[in-house]
Amino acid sequence: xxxxxxxxxxxxxxxxxxxxxxxxxxxxxxxxxxxxxxxxxxxxxxxxxxxxxxxxxxxxxxxxxxxxxxxxxxxxxxxxxxxxxxxxxxxxxxxxxxxxxxxxxxxxxxxxxxxxxxxxxxxxxxxxxxxxxxxxxxxxxxxxxxxxxxxxxxxxxxxxxxxxxxxx
Ligand SMILES: [Mg+2]
Numbered sequence: 770x771x772x773x774x775x776x777x778x779x780x781x782x783x784x785x786x787x788x789x790x791x792x793x794x795x796x797x798x799x800x801x802x803x804x805x806x807x808x809x810x811x812x813x814x815x816x817x818x819x820x821x822x823x824x825x826x827x828x829x830x831x832x833x834x835x836x837x838x839x840x841x842x843x844x845x846x847x848x849x850x851x852x853x854x855x856x857x858x859x860x861x862x863x864x865x866x867x868x869x870x871x872x873x874x875x876x877x878x879x880x881x882x883x884x885x886x887x888x889x890x891x892x893x894x895x896x897x898x899x900x901x902x903x904x905x906x907x908x909x910x911x912x913x914x915x916x917x918x919x920x921x922x923x924x925x926x927x928x929x930x931x932x933x934x935x936x937x
Contacts, residue, residue: 773896774888774926775933776904783807783884783905784822791882792829798876799826800867800895801853802885803837803844809909813843815850823851836861836870836883838890862894871898887916888923 780786783806791799804810807819826833833853837844840858848855854873859866871881882901885891886908895902912920 771929774893775930776892777902779904781906788825788829788831791831796882797880798874799831799833800836800870800883801833802891803835805886805907805909806905808847810911815847832874834870834873836866861890864898867894867898888926889919
């Protein structure tokens with residue numbers, strides 16, 4: 770059961786992901802969390818690094834869709850600055866949220882990866898939907914109170930994940 774909370778990989782940031790390697794691994798679509806995954810939670814302008822990375826995805830023929838539980842003008846503004854689709858008010862970790870994103874992407878389970886900074890929404894939801902998952906370190910300390918509380922449980926899970934990786 771605990772394995773549903775385990776990410777497929779845990780990396781520092783999206784910039785450690787090479788779009789060409791994803792393509793080589795058969796990935797055709799990426800479901801991206803927004804806050805603290807591709808942009809700091811308190812930021813509203815997309816920087817050049819992010820534009821460049823999304824551009825590299827497109828060059829490799831990989832589609833991206835933002836999947837966010839958030840719904841503010843800021844969220845749709847970021848999606849349009851990047852020129853990628855958005856599924857907002859997503860109710861992650863529910864499976865339906867990920868199915869909606871996959872129908873936007875037009876990809877199947879085996880071709881889709883979820884990237885996010887939270888275990889209880891992005892990773893758990895991605896795993897329940899049968900997708901590959903990548904956890905990233907949150908980009909900022911700005912977080913909702915309930916997220917801050919869940920970080921304690923995340924640390925416990927990641928400790929188990931690390932121990933498991935060592936045993937294997
Ligand atoms: Mg997030």
